[in-house]
Amino acid sequence: MAFYPDPNYDLMTIRSFLCAPLIRGGSGFIGQSLAQLLKKRGHKVTIISRHPGEHRITWTDISKKGLPPCDSVVNLAGENVLNPLRRWTEQFKLEVTASRIETTRTLAQAIGQSQNPPRSWVVVTGVGYYPPSQTQQYSEYSPGGEADFLSRLVRDWEAAAQLPLQDGKPITQLVKVRSGVVLGRNGGALPAMLWPFRLCLGGTVGSGNQPFPWIHIEDLCRLLVQTVEQEDGDGGILNAVSPSSITDTNADFTRALSRSLGRPALLFTPAFAVKLLLGNDRASMLLEGQKVSPQRTLQSGFSFLYPDLDSALTQLLNSNQ
Numbered sequence: 127m128a129f130y131p132d133p134n135y136d137l138m139t140i141r142s143f144l145c146a147p148l149i150r151g152g153s154g155f156i157g158q159s160l161a162q163l164l165k166k167r168g169h170k171v172t173i174i175s176r177h178p179g180e181h182r183i184t185w186t187d188i189s190k191k192g193l194p195p196c197d198s199v200v201n202l203a204g205e206n207v208l209n210p211l212r213r214w215t216e217q218f219k220l221e222v223t224a225s226r227i228e229t230t231r232t233l234a235q236a237i238g239q240s241q242n243p244p245r246s247w248v249v250v251t252g253v254g255y256y257p258p259s260q261t262q263q264y265s266e267y268s269p270g271g272e273a274d275f276l277s278r279l280v281r282d283w284e285a286a287a288q289l290p291l292q293d294g295k296p297i298t299q300l301v302k303v304r305s306g307v308v309l310g311r312n313g314g315a316l317p318a319m320l321w322p323f324r325l326c327l328g329g330t331v332g333s334g335n336q337p338f339p340w341i342h343i344e345d346l347c348r349l350l351v352q353t354v355e356q357e358d359g360d361g362g363i364l365n366a367v368s369p370s371s372i373t374d375t376n377a378d379f380t381r382a383l384s385r386s387l388g389r390p391a392l393l394f395t396p397a398f399a400v401k402l403l404l405g406n407d408r409a410s411m412l413l414e415g416q417k418v419s420p421q422r423t424l425q426s427g428f429s430f431l432y433p434d435l436d437s438a439l440t441q442l443l444n445s446n447q
């Protein structure tokens with residue numbers, strides 16, 4: 127890609143950004159892990175933040191000066207949909223939507239207007255795009271985006287990431303990474319589950335038969351690094367779920383976690399209790415699910431370090447690793 131000096135940024139700033147991924151959501155659970163892995167591989171990582179600082183760029187900078195020269199942009203932003211401290215009101219729905227769609231649209235517009243657009247534009251969304259089903263199997267080629275609030279949110283979220291065409295082709299390679307539940311030691315869903323299970327109070331949620339699409343945090347970050355580093359990738363959609371997700375259920379996860387901790391999991395959380403706590407829209411995210419395959423992800427040449435629940439939970443719960 128040819129480089130032309132950007133008049134909005136001084137040369138010292140430009141040099142600090144060249145060959146550096148920009149991450150929105152870099153201070154979160156996934157963002158911190160991704161930034162750490164990128165740095166280990168020699169990348170200069172810059173975080174898009176509300177506040178200025180070292181290795182940071184603010185939204186004000188982007189709105190006034192545009193996107194600085196960089197080789198990739200990764201968007202991990204989004205209000206926690208399952209935050210139990212927030213009631214599922216219309217106002218909260220608007221916040222959830224804006225935190226995903228508006229930030230994505232802002233970055234897409236900045237890329238589209240850039241004199242030196244990045245090579246890749248990576249947006250991490252969710253497998254909630256696919257309709258909930260205990261029987262239907264989905265790959266990256268499956269339709270979706272119409273089933274419920276979450277699927278429509280992902281549809282609009284990904285639409286906001288679209289870029290203008292130049293000579294019939296996008297100016298930057300767009301990769302939509304649809305993630306399942308991210309299992310990690312320092313964030314995500316797993317830490318909140320550990321104490322109930324350790325106290326023998328863990329168990330299935332609802333029937334336990336709902337599909338449980340998941341991915342180990344390390345595999346997710348490795349997949350994102352692959353999209354950042356590939357110079358001749360095809361873009362498009364990648365499902366970030368483990369290969370075993372096509373058959374794993376909530377009950378399978380419960381049994382695997384119980385084995386890993388050496389604790390029985392005899393209790394269960396009834397569906398009505400989940401609905402009372404979270405509301406019907408959000409409860410469906412826990413009580414229903416999607417049988418998702420990483421078909422195109424595997425075709426891209428990516429290999430999973432943790433392809434099944436036992437290997438993932440053994441690694442995550444072993445403090446020596």
